[in-house]
Amino acid sequence: MSTGTTPPESAGTVVVGAGCVGCSAAYHLAEQGREDVVVLDRGPLFETGGSTSHAPGLVYQTNGGKLMTELAAYTRELYTDLDSYRTSGGIEVAYTEDRWKFLKRKYEWGQSYGLDGGELLSPAEIEERVPQIDSTVIHGGYHLPTDGKAHAVDASRKMAERAQEVGHEFYGDTLVTDVETSDGAVQAVVTENGRIECDELLVATNIWGPLFGDMVDTDIPLVPCSHQYLVSEPLDELAGAEREIEQPLLRHQDYSEYFRQHGDSYGVGSYNHEPLLVDPEDIYGPEKLDDLGLEYPSLREFAAEHFYENTHPDHDESAYDAARELVPAFDGVEWETEMNGMFCFTPDGMPILGPDEETDGLWWSLAIWVTQSGGVGSVIAEWMDEGVPRLDGERVNADPAHISRFQPHAGSREFTYGRGAQQYQEVYQLIHPREQPEDQRALRRSPFYDRQDDLGAEFYDTNGWEVPQWYETNESLLSEYEVPDRPDWLARNWSKAQGVEHQAVRDRVAMFDMTTFTGIEIAGEGTMEFLQRLLTNDMDCPVGRMRYAAMLNEDGGILADLTVARLDRDRYLLTTGGGNSATLHSRWIREHAPESLSITVHDSSRSGVGVWGPEARELLGPLVEADLSNDEFPFYAVQETYLESLPVTMLRLSYAGELGWEIYTPTEYGARLWDTVWEAGQEHGIVPMGWEALASTSLEKGYRLWGTDVTPEYTPDEAGIGFAVDTDTEFIGKEALLAAREAGVDRKLTPLTLDASGMVVDSGHPILDGEDVIGYGCRAGYGYSIDAGIVYSYLPTEYADAGTSLDVRYEGERYAATVRDEPLFDPEMERMRG
Template identity: 30%
Template sequence: MAQPPSQARVVIIGGGVIGCSVAYHLTKLGWKDVVLLERKQLTSGTTWHAAGLIAQLRATANMTKLAKYSQELYGSLEEETGVATGFKRVGSITVALTEERREEINRQAAMARAFGVAVEEISPSEVKDRYAHLNIEGVTGGVYLEKDGQGDPANIALALAKGARQQGAQVLERTRVTGIRREGRRVTGVDWEQGRETGFTAADMVVNCGGMWGHEVGRMAGVNVPLHACEHFYIVTEAIAGLSQMPVLRVPDECAYYKEDAGKMLLGAFEPDAKPWAMNGISPDFEFDQLPEDFDHFEPILEAAVERMPMLAEAGIHTFFNGPESFTPDDAYHLGLAPELDNFWVAAGFNSIGIQSAGGAGMALAQWMEAGDKPFDLGDVDITRMQPFQGNKTYLFERSKETLGLLYADHYPYRQKATARGVRRTPFHQHLLNEGAVMGELAGWERANWFAAPGQTPEYEYSWKRQNFFDNVASEVEAIRGNVGMYDMSSFGKIRVEGRDATAFMNHIGGGQYDVPVGKIVYAQFLNVRGGIEADVTVTRLAETAYLVVTPAATRLADQTWMMRHVGDFNVVITDVTAGEGVLAVMGPNARKLLQAVSPADFSNETNPFGTAQEIELGMGLARVHRVTYVGELGWEVYVSADMAAHAFEALHAAGQEMDLKFCGMHMMDCARIEKGFRHFGHDITCEDHVLEAGLGFAVKTDKPDFIGRDAVLRKKDAGLEKRLLQFRLTDPEPLLYHNEPVIRDGEIVGYLSSGAYGHSLGGAMGLGYVPCAGEAAADVLASEYHIDVAGTRVKAEASLKPMYDPKSERVKA
């Protein structure tokens, strides 16, 4: 048996389908010295027992692009390698059994059209025409994707491995990685064991493709890879006479999927209460193993399936299979450069969609490794979205019970996870609960999303229509537009940058001008070399050598990692101080009046104009106020050290009683910001959205030299914009927008909404979305007729480049 070399450009740990895909795509890019190490045999972890469903449509445009790429790759692999992949385009049908689910799948169909995926909405009778074996009682509708398919999971992986070998990669089985060595922020190589032989392979890079062992492999390198294995069940029937090739069928309302294979029927389950597995670790001997049967657990799924597919009642069960698969806290896989290190990559945690994802994920990661930058926005799956605490084993055990079932649960807007809650609480948590707060969770933070009225049950009632908090949020928006509201922003990331080179560093990494007076606040972006937006932040100069960078809660780690990777020779220290301060936003025309009631400080435009901060006394304590807004009103963000946060809340609350102060939540903030046209990072602006096309050129100061992305900004100014971010408002006040709804310009689909919410002040649902405009003047873009496709219905929309609410920002500067 060949042994690993003493030196490699990259060592890939794990020989499942994703490890093989990464090796294949790196060698396709011309990489030499690619080594893949598999502890047992290729595919022996979870790949070998995957169901092999291969769907195109995913939740975002880029994830769909990767899934479509996987399909195309698997269709050509057999010819390239001679290994039969079993890939067949058999089509797929998803059926709805409720009106809510029908709305969901119709919205998915509209999204598919925007993403360029062939899709067809079909009636219950048309479902029956395409799937004669199905009992359509209770079916409310369906969608059909003709190019979806199925394949042989193990052979797809083996074909990728062979393709990698043909290009010069070494793929070594029965070679277990026993340790990962590191120096500072870099790994130097891996220790391995092969039979009785041991050794070390030095490596420029290491990729963790460990599957359900990914968490353990990450720990070897000091890297957090949150995932947990769960038991995953399916049955395969005996051969059924006359059963021919059928589309893949999904019945999510019954937690079931069906696949015909060689005249037999496979029935799989994504049950709502899953069974986490291997809390104390996975046996080192695990190889092509099955887990004990649990028919009682599977029986409710089977009973519903026999009703839905009557022929199952007559078919014998050939195989009852239970095998482990890994699931992440948010049901998205992990991809990218680990935040803890600068040359350790991750591709793991594929949540039962590893076969359909592996081709595209391997391609994307290989391009990222080659170029050193993401090839396009991968924020949905970028490993830096995971918070350090999410590697906690108890947390993963509790959350994984839910995440398996969420794959087939109703994907309602604003749906909150029910498990593993309450981990991160702001200093105002109990105060807000006392006021009727209904909490949501983001990055582990418990955040007040809306406030229940007296006598109203403080919990979500989910729907695709107006949910039970719609009127509550409307009244919260009304309060901040007409009086004063207060909401908790403590979860937003706070990163302190200090040192003698702090100003020079900030001017290098950010597009704004940071050589400003102490107390000045600068809104700006961190750009990549293409002019794409890596972070959307506000930066306050606290002292001559200190700045506070405020980021979205979900991207604090990613933004801090970006900064740390660009420190170079700058003499600065970068520290996460998020938990050190509570933050209350006081917003509305009477915000100044409320603050004057609790503080002797001067909040006038002369002393504290928009975009400045000052230290103040508040009640009997101290605070710092930043005059900025994300809701488009006069207001301040009040920063208070954690020890005095409760006192500050109580002082503001007491003073607010005479002013009818209203407590507000994150849903209000989202509705208000979209009325003002403020961008939401991760939706409206990402690493592949050019800062000028996003309409944020005002925040970029090209007269300063040598900041990251400057050349790309100047090139775009010369070349002109290829797309523009427009604000839309539906003229019909009834339909609701969330995101990904197709944008139709003069009858043709030209894009999709990057975000959506209801404009309570403007009387209709609103969205932001990019529209191609190469060679067009702004007036030409706005002269067109626009519609938005809402679940298959085209709704007329107004479009604007300027904010529809307070376009001159007169209210903000009052």
């Protein structure tokens, strides 16, 4: 293996970072057949001094998100094959009743995402496996036998050795000082030991990622943080612990701690202190490291006050007090090892993966723990080599980690450090999915914000937007509409106003803020031909009409489902969601569009309202110059017209499944648009409607939601939108889609309703046939119009027939459910076409 300090003058691909992430990427590129790869690191190989060097290597596979669970499971398998993984099992204990209920849900996530062998343990059963704990202070735990410890440095070395067999070269003690670009593409990597011309560069430096972003003018929203790890002196309780069965890893998440065995000593890792953020500039150049006198640049001096004093803003005990309560042997113990080790967080806690948007040939693979490192290497290598992210050759939804998910404000230091600190603080906290951050709020507000605030809007942060989820003023209508109660966890951060709004839009008329929806306007000679190649449906529709279409990657996976309106012969308007869907989808479109076309992304330049419900036509008719009759303005039509004095684009469709229009206008007209519709709507009993009601109304109608039930993991046929595919046209992903059809569709997105009246469950929980897990709920909620809980799941086709009886497991209970035909509400679409 090359261990010198003089790298070659050129290479096809350069990887910066020889920790477990960079080495995994190199190993998988070798598996893809890549030979001309050079891997660099500022430190020695392979104990480079980054997070890989000091990480305790705990691999807890179960995660609330499918992607992170799959990456961890792959990492376990890979490192086991490399003989760099010890299977010990992992236990997460519940100190509170809330945590015990949470662990029941987490156990079910493991079942949903394919992890075998998970079990819920009593306190006594945990003590049998970890005798030194005090089992009287816990309620139970979740145990996954295949969790364990990865030896990250050893795995890095072995992956590098295998990559070297096909010609990869590795150079340590090689500090990168610059990245050269020209004409929007990578040209070379400059090091203290020479310049390397290259076609591709993968940055896999984790805590130093923002410094490389500075070299190429790319914002990398990532902040290094330090947390504490200590190893005790030998404990009597572990004397003779050199036994065949190693103790399971242990997590005490209610106090942000974890534990692992070191022979007859015991280690404790603690996040139980205030966030300790580090500037990457302070830990990169050797001149900044020599004065620290520490073994690795990713270490800080141990800060005893953060262990023995309570500095965590959400806890009531210090790390030491919490640790010795669970493990009494720690009382008065001496510590053989004490350190503050560094790792990093992004504003949403997810990795940063994918190709740079502005610089061709530049790739990022950052903010990754040892837990997911092996799997990330597989994904990024396939992405670099084949143009599509895959995990072990299979389609995967990498969108939650895509670098283009970030919005413009995420590049600011204030936002990155503020939200990064929050992610650190909450990494082990019991955070409700609907709990909202308090820091960095009200960054993006629609022109309606003040009006909505006056109506008691409950705002959620959505990629910086303040988005109303429901309106407290609608609770006054509970005497008219019946809304079932919810069980404790699902009732938190929720209001019965959502059920009121759902039923009111079916009963009268509602208005919904569409400002966060993004319009992508494409114009110029050849627009129709371009869209024909980009989208699955026939785009040669008449001017003034719309089509529903999917946008696929080369694997036939769904990148987006879009409403496409033809405004003129060579001018189309594509509508997608807001925030990260807007940036991801518009990027794909720009990258594939010819330079001759004009592409305008209306992500903030327009505002809009949806006016939906049986009385929508009566409300809007007197206000709009256009004739709103069915003959003149039929369903799935579009017109540019005026609403009183306001220029508007009106689309006749409704994601709620009701008669109505989406109405868009330039942002400066937005406040007037809201006021005009609101005032005219008073005689019709208009109600403001939030996102929770839109979610439940669309769920009843079976309308797909990007990011949950429509993702790149699935084809249109699997997702039940094959009707939006015209195989007489040529489009990206067609070959793969036809091949999948030829092989046969073996799973299908399918609705189930819970048999118990008033019952509702959350998404992510397993669907059972007997004891067999056959799917999981990718989307779930309550259908107030059909008065039933709804779960959508990708089921094997043999289970997808209406009337099939199955079960849904939620918080340890089984709930009978029945497969249904879709749509569940208004199957003839009489309401929307009325």
